[in-house]
Amino acid sequence: SQQGEEDPQALSIQEGENATMNCSYKTSINNLQWYRQNSGRGLVHLILIRSNEREKHSGRLRVTLDTSKKSSSLLITASRAADTASYFCATDSGGATNKLIFGTGTLLAVQP
């Protein structure tokens, strides 16, 4: 089965700096998505990148996907204290079910 592994497990930066989180997976995918989770809260969808895409932007977020290396990165530019959260990648292989397989997550702390 697919498994997403993220690194680093935890990341602490200062406000204004950029944060980069990486995700690796094991099997072929249809899409890769990034979600954010504030402590003890629900999952908020951030961005989806399809397997035939290499890079995608949304506001301060930039996602890359390298299917040959089975890896993705999420870059948050000009971070803010409000970006403090856990970030998860999730892969799906499409098909009728489209279930998501989540990574282990990166806990990002942005210090004001």
Next chain:
Amino acid sequence: EPEVTQTPSHQVTQMGQEVILRCVPISNHLYFYWYRQILGQKVEFLVSFYNNEISEKSEIFDDQFSVERPDGSNFTLKIRSTKLEDSAMYFCASTGGSPTKNIQYFGAGTRLSVL
């Protein structure tokens, strides 16, 4: 903006009791899911539901679990006889038809504590 709603936000129960977790998916969505997250661990897929039947379930989703869409709006997860290890956050998600099919929108979750 439409959202997935889950109730209750926190459920405390005794081991062996039945619990029903409730979800109201986004109104025009067609595919529904339950996931769970044990404290400090990954979010894990439990079950997917489409066209009034289970389309896939994980090995976690054993005979103690069941799902139902009792009316046009609610989607429920029932655990028949809870165990201590069922303590987790349970998330409901829904998604619409293609081309947005692949974005799953999650509820805020129900924290289940089994004592």
